Amino acid sequence: MSKKNALYCQSGGVTAVINATACGVIEAARKNPEVGTVFGAKNGIIGVLREHLVDTAQHSDAEIAALRHTPGGAFGSCRYKLKDMETQRAEYERLIEVFKAHNIGYFLYNGGGDSSDTAFKVSQMAKAKGLDVTCIGVPKTIDNDLPVTDTCPGFGTTAKYIATSVMEASLDVESMAESSTKVFIMEVMGRHAGWIAAAGGLAGQTHDEPPQIILFPEIPFDQQAFLQRVKWSVENHGYCSVVVSEGVRNQDGRFLADAGTTDAFGHAQLGGVASVIASMVRDELGYKYHYAISDYLQRSARHLASATDLEQAYAVGVKALELAVEGRNSVMPVIKRLQDDPYQWEIAVAELKDLANVEKMLPRDYITEDGFGITEACRRYLQPLIQGEAYPPYKANGLPDYVRLSQQLTPQKLPAFNI
Amino acid sequence: MSKKNALYCQSGGVTAVINATACGVIEAARKNPEVGTVFGAKNGIIGVLREHLVDTAQHSDAEIAALRHTPGGAFGSCRYKLKDMETQRAEYERLIEVFKAHNIGYFLYNGGGDSSDTAFKVSQMAKAKGLDVTCIGVPKTIDNDLPVTDTCPGFGTTAKYIATSVMEASLDVESMAESSTKVFIMEVMGRHAGWIAAAGGLAGQTHDEPPQIILFPEIPFDQQAFLQRVKWSVENHGYCSVVVSEGVRNQDGRFLADAGTTDAFGHAQLGGVASVIASMVRDELGYKYHYAISDYLQRSARHLASATDLEQAYAVGVKALELAVEGRNSVMPVIKRLQDDPYQWEIAVAELKDLANVEKMLPRDYITEDGFGITEACRRYLQPLIQGEAYPPYKANGLPDYVRLSQQLTPQKLPAFNI
Numbered sequence: 001m002s003k004k005n006a007l008y009c010q011s012g013g014v015t016a017v018i019n020a021t022a023c024g025v026i027e028a029a030r031k032n033p034e035v036g037t038v039f040g041a042k043n044g045i046i047g048v049l050r051e052h053l054v055d056t057a058q059h060s061d062a063e064i065a066a067l068r069h070t071p072g073g074a075f076g077s078c079r080y081k082l083k084d085m086e087t088q089r090a091e092y093e094r095l096i097e098v099f100k101a102h103n104i105g106y107f108l109y110n111g112g113g114d115s116s117d118t119a120f121k122v123s124q125m126a127k128a129k130g131l132d133v134t135c136i137g138v139p140k141t142i143d144n145d146l147p148v149t150d151t152c153p154g155f156g157t158t159a160k161y162i163a164t165s166v167m168e169a170s171l172d173v174e175s176m177a178e179s180s181t182k183v184f185i186m187e188v189m190g191r192h193a194g195w196i197a198a199a200g201g202l203a204g205q206t207h208d209e210p211p212q213i214i215l216f217p218e219i220p221f222d223q224q225a226f227l228q229r230v231k232w233s234v235e236n237h238g239y240c241s242v243v244v245s246e247g248v249r250n251q252d253g254r255f256l257a258d259a260g261t262t263d264a265f266g267h268a269q270l271g272g273v274a275s276v277i278a279s280m281v282r283d284e285l286g287y288k289y290h291y292a293i294s295d296y297l298q299r300s301a302r303h304l305a306s307a308t309d310l311e312q313a314y315a316v317g318v319k320a321l322e323l324a325v326e327g328r329n330s331v332m333p334v335i336k337r338l339q340d341d342p343y344q345w346e347i348a349v350a351e352l353k354d355l356a357n358v359e360k361m362l363p364r365d366y367i368t369e370d371g372f373g374i375t376e377a378c379r380r381y382l383q384p385l386i387q388g389e390a391y392p393p394y395k396a397n398g399l400p401d402y403v404r405l406s407q408q409l410t411p412q413k414l415p416a417f418n419i
Numbered sequence: 420m421s422k423k424n425a426l427y428c429q430s431g432g433v434t435a436v437i438n439a440t441a442c443g444v445i446e447a448a449r450k451n452p453e454v455g456t457v458f459g460a461k462n463g464i465i466g467v468l469r470e471h472l473v474d475t476a477q478h479s480d481a482e483i484a485a486l487r488h489t490p491g492g493a494f495g496s497c498r499y500k501l502k503d504m505e506t507q508r509a510e511y512e513r514l515i516e517v518f519k520a521h522n523i524g525y526f527l528y529n530g531g532g533d534s535s536d537t538a539f540k541v542s543q544m545a546k547a548k549g550l551d552v553t554c555i556g557v558p559k560t561i562d563n564d565l566p567v568t569d570t571c572p573g574f575g576t577t578a579k580y581i582a583t584s585v586m587e588a589s590l591d592v593e594s595m596a597e598s599s600t601k602v603f604i605m606e607v608m609g610r611h612a613g614w615i616a617a618a619g620g621l622a623g624q625t626h627d628e629p630p631q632i633i634l635f636p637e638i639p640f641d642q643q644a645f646l647q648r649v650k651w652s653v654e655n656h657g658y659c660s661v662v663v664s665e666g667v668r669n670q671d672g673r674f675l676a677d678a679g680t681t682d683a684f685g686h687a688q689l690g691g692v693a694s695v696i697a698s699m700v701r702d703e704l705g706y707k708y709h710y711a712i713s714d715y716l717q718r719s720a721r722h723l724a725s726a727t728d729l730e731q732a733y734a735v736g737v738k739a740l741e742l743a744v745e746g747r748n749s750v751m752p753v754i755k756r757l758q759d760d761p762y763q764w765e766i767a768v769a770e771l772k773d774l775a776n777v778e779k780m781l782p783r784d785y786i787t788e789d790g791f792g793i794t795e796a797c798r799r800y801l802q803p804l805i806q807g808e809a810y811p812p813y814k815a816n817g818l819p820d821y822v823r824l825s826q827q828l829t830p831q832k833l834p835a836f837n838i
Contacts, residue, residue: 014594016587043597072590078598160817167818168435168719171491175433178462179497184715202818274712275691292714293693296603300587304722306817386817391810398579398725398805399586399621 003036004105004132006324007053010140011044011080011111011118014073015154016161016302017313018140021110022074023067024317025138026056030064034325039102040075042407045082045109045118047075049091049419051098055410066403068314069392071302074405077111080419082118085125092125094417099133101413106134106324110317112141112152116332117356123330137332137352138320140313142299144195145359148350149334151385153316154299156309159199160386161301162188162243162294166203169292170210170241177239183230183281184241185291186211187274189298191247194218194362196298200243201374202382210241212372215277217247218362219371221256226277227284229372234287244277303400307388308343319347343384422455423524423551425743426472429559430463430499430530430537433492434573435580435721436732437559440529441493442486443736444557445475449483453744458521459494461826464501464528464537466494468510468838470517474829485822487733488811490721493824499838501537504544511544513836518552520832525743526552529736531560531571535751536775542749556751556771557739559732561718563614564778567769568753570804572735573718575728578618579805580720581607581662581713585622588711589629589660596658602649602700603660604710605630606693608717610666613637613781615717619662620793621801629660631791634696636666637781638790640675645696646703648791653706665692722819726807727762738766762803 008025010018022040029035040054041047054075056064067074085092099107107126109119116137123135139146144155166186173184190196194216204210212233215221233240248256257273274291281289312335319333332355336348366378374382392400427444429437441459448454459473460466473494475483486493504511518526526545528538535556542554558565563574585605592603609615613635623629631652634640652659667675676692693710700708731754738752751774755767785797793801811819 010594014591046598070590071587073594076597077594079595080598163818164722165716165720167821168490168721169715171489171821172433172715172719175429175492175496176498178495179465179499202816272691272694275694290714291712292716293710293712294716295709295711296588296591297584297711297713297716300591301584302587303583308817383816387815388817389810389813391808394808396806397621397802398727398807399582402586402590 002103003034005036005103006038006106006108006321007041007048007104008038008108009041009044009048009110010073010075010077011109011115012077012141013299014077015140015142015299016071016157016305017154017310018110019067019070019072019074020310020313021138021140021153021317023064024314025108025321026064028318028321032321032325035106035321036103039410042409043076044078044080046078046080046419048098049094049417051412051414051417053102053410054407058408059405063403063405069302070402071300081114082121084121095122095125096129096131097414099131104133108136108138108320108324110138110140112143113146113357113359116146116352120330120352120356123352127329134324134327134329136320136324137355138316139332139334142196143190143193145193146355147358147360148354150337150345151335153309153313155195156306156385157301157304158196158298159202159382160306161298161304162196162199163202163386164304165294166200166211166241166243170203173239173241173290180288181290182234182239182287183289185274185277185289186243187291187293188243188245190217190245192217192359192361194245197243197245198362198366198374198378199382202379202386207373211243212237212240213242214372214374215242215244215248216362216367216371217245217249219367220251221248223280227280230281231285242277244273246273248273302392305390306386307390308385310390312345315347323349340380340384343387421522422453424455424522425457425525425527425740426460426467426523427457427527428460428463428467428529429492429494429496430528430534431496431560432718433496434559434561434718435490435576435724436573436729437529438486438489438491438493439729439732440557440559440572440736442483443733444527444740445483447737447740451740451744454525454740455522458829461828462495463497463499465497465499465838467517468513468836470831470833470836472521472829473826477827478824482822482824488721489821490719500533501540504540514541514544515548515550516833518550523552526554527557527739527743528554529557529559531562532565532776532778535565535771539749539771539775542771546748553743553746553748555739555743556774557735558751558753561615562609562612564612565774566777566779567773569756569764570754572728572732574614575725575804576720576723577615577717578621578801579725580717580723581615581618582621582805583723584713585619585630585660585662589622592658592660592709599707600709601653601658601706602708604693604696604708605662606691606710606712607662607664609636609664611636611778611780613664616662616664617781617785617793617797618801621798621805626792630662631656631659632661633791633793634661634663634667635781635786635790636664636668638786639670640667642699646699649700650704661696663692663696667692721811724809725805726809727804729809734766742768759799759803762806
């Protein structure tokens with residue numbers, strides 16, 4: 001029987017190192033005699049349904065190696081959630097047709113919580129239909145909210161970027177505070193879980209160092225306590241540096257920055273909480289402020305990658321391919337921490353059903369009692385994840401040498417399919 | 420006669436490399452037998468008036484060397500403009516007293532346009548009073564809007580950070596565009612001059628590469644033309660990446676960010692032009708968007724310094740000290756470009772009176788005819804300024820090893836002075 005091909009999808013919000021995972025998958029496949037070609041689905045599961053497949057055989061070893069240092073999603077990602085098999089029977093049948101048409105034996109789905117759910121459903125379908133396709137989830141999310149795994153590839157780099165940026169901007173505001181800006185506010189991602197906000201706390205080693213305040217989505221916002229703390233910090237340190245999660249909610253459970261719109265998964269689209277917080281500081285305390293919204297910068301900042309994160313992102317890609325070839329259906333390679341300091345980890349294997357649609361929140365004992373800082377336990381957990389610098393190569397013009405892969409599609413064998 | 424001391428002030432918005440200039444000043448002074456100690460004024464001219472002086476003799480050579488890789492203003496900066504000598508006679512007299520009390524022979528004022536004005540006024544006062552104090556301006560501003568000099572130390576690093584960030588975030592939005600975010604907007608500084616916005620244009624080499632649109636403060640905003648261009652870009656590239664200067668004005672000359680509008684979330688505007696632009700995109704075109712406001716991050720991103728910028732920042736510090744010792748009152752060391760490619764430059768000397776209160780705008784022929792991009796002439800000018808990577812050292816914990824200098828003040832010799 002002919003070798004089976006692999007199909008690799010990127011899903012959900014991309015990261016600075018998701019392409020390092022793609023690199024791991026493809027490089028492992030190129031060394032594995034049991035694997036034919038690796039297809040990259042153009043725009044994730046949407047590309048599978050449309051039979052928009054990029055045959056990576058067209059890409060040189062050097063181009064694939066360059067994925068390791070290129071942010072964004074090289075094949076395009078998507079926000080598209082498969083419903084259950086009864087509701088979307090036509091879509092599942094289409095997946096089977098595409099798998100068969102392109103001799104897919106290994107299906108690798110690289111994403112976060114929602115994507116694990118998609119991968120799990122496809123794996124169940126494959127089993128139910130007796131298809132010879134192994135479905136593997138591959139972890140990725142800057143939100144760091146997947147259960148089971150010690151951390152999620154992508155998070156460490158975001159954490160390093162946020163901690164460094166908070167450190168740098170805090171030195172700036174401290175310089176300006178005597179006669180100008182006294183409060184700096186940095187808005188970070190993390191809709192439900194405060195992992196990224198917590199990473200901002202690494203910028204300081206003690207409670208006297210910035211950020212003086214972190215606002216977590218896990219802690220209901222208390223305006224009076226917040227303003228008191230800002231005032232105290234300005235009066236005692238001369239300035240106040242604040243990290244605020246986009247997902248901070250008021251006492252009624254509503255997002256402080258609710259846009260009223262939702263994304264494809266039905267999640268509220270957030271952004272702009274920094275300006276809400278800034279208004280309070282201005283109106284109630286009269287301090288001059290500045291705020292930054294790092295938005296996509298924090299998840300694409302490959303120029304400041306954590307070497308630890310990069311290594312893990314690559315390793316889960318390699319392991320995913322191995323698991324697929326071993327026929328381990330419906331699993332995900334995850335990171336298992338062996339010790340904190342020096343950090344030691346290995347790749348373990350988890351069941352997809354244990355990862356789908358479960359969000360891992362910041363434990364309460366990672367947040368200080370007053371709700372505005374991180375504890376030593378939190379530092380112990382976070383610190384290793386930002387260790388090491390993995391810079392991209394730069395061109396002579398002073399910019400990173402990121403690769404763009406040709407997106408030439410492999411010839412279609414099936415009729416068109418509308419999604 | 421005893422050696423004269425030097426007094427160094429940081430003024431205006433700080434940069435990622437202003438401390439490299441401080442390092443240049445102090446290292447040059449330590450090698451110069453004609454200079455006693457170097458005092459850093461705590462919070463710029465305010466610290467001089469208050470007689471809050473930090474004697475840098477307390478800082479080791481290693482600490483001073485570390486200033487080269489530490490962002491922010493090590494001695495504190497200020498926003499405080501001296502008026503003319505008649506209006507603020509008491510303040511000028513106080514400066515003279517402080518200079519005399521601490522045997523100041525060299526006064527080095529590190530700032531932008533307003534600061535050049537302050538340095539010029541002090542130099543004129545020194546001359547008028549027959550004081551033996553040489554006043555030197557030292558250039559610094561991420562806005563790059565000083566005349567005479569080829570570029571302003573601080574700008575090259577901001578430019579490199581913005582170009583890299585736009586490149587990275589554009590790879591992100593391109594990955595997401597098929598089923599999610601189609602428009603990414605990056606707000607940058609530069610209230611009057613579009614140099615930083617133009618630097619965003621370096622992210623792409625051709626008109627097909629992001630950013631597809633740049634909005635300059637020099638070009639009155641044309642909403643219809645802008646929206647048409649966004650639509651065209653989304654229809655042809657799948658997405659649109661926009662760089663917008665905080666200083667963009669409408670046809671009436673009013674800042675878009677001060678236009679009395681509300682942002683995408685109905686909050687009163689707080690100076691975030693990105694959210695004004697985002698609202699238009701949502702309301703008129705219905706595209707999902709994301710926006711980033713890099714704010715202080717763009718001027719403190721020492722982690723991504725331009726080696727060229729760093730070298731120039733250090734060189735103007737060294738030269739400023741030399742000029743002071745040579746008795747060249749009322750001048751500023753500036754950058755003179757000798758050739759574009761490969762970039763060659765040298766330090767020249769300009770008269771402070773030619774720099775004070777003059778803003779250098781982006782020339783019209785640096786902006787494409789349609790007003791949305793940069794020309795080849797602009798690229799030729801900008802490209803050398805972001806060349807080379809000058810990373811800070813990192814600690815084992817994964818964060819930059821930035822120095823914090825003791826701010827121990829030298830004993831005061833004069834009565835207190837209220838400003």
